[in-house]
Amino acid sequence: MFDHPGEKIKTIAKVWFWIQGAGSTLLLFVSLLLATRGWRDVEEVVISFLLFIIAVVLSWVFAWLTCIFVYGFGQLIDDTEKNKEINLAMLQISKNRL
Numbered sequence: 001m002f003d004h005p006g007e008k009i010k011t012i013a014k015v016w017f018w019i020q021g022a023g024s025t026l027l028l029f030v031s032l033l034l035a036t037r038g039w040r041d042v043e044e045v046v047i048s049f050l051l052f053i054i055a056v057v058l059s060w061v062f063a064w065l066t067c068i069f070v071y072g073f074g075q076l077i078d079d080t081e082k083n084k085e086i087n088l089a090m091l092q093i094s095k096n097r098l
Contacts, residue, residue: 006081009074017067024059028052 032052036045 004078004081006074006077006079009077010071013067013071013074016070017063020063020066021060024063025056028055028059 029052032048036048039045039048
């Protein structure tokens with residue numbers, strides 16, 4: 001359960017990115033449908049659709065930004081573990097030479 005936390009954090013970041021992006025897209029689509037339900041003016045629908053596209057793009061960008069920090073933290077943990085293993089190996093080699 002507690003083995004390889006860096007890999008688990010990176011996996012959680014990847015999954016959370018897709019959940020956050022898809023969820024925000026779905027919610028924005030539903031809100032677009034509800035907002036334009038009774039409209040007859042084409043200009044208002046087009047403006048709402050353009051705002052919807054902008055909001056979807058921004059939601060994916062924000063999802064990426066939030067998840068990249070979590071993924072980077074997982075990578076940092078992985079690199080620290082690898083450095084620890086290398087340092088232990090180097091210490092063992094230096095002890096064997098003495």
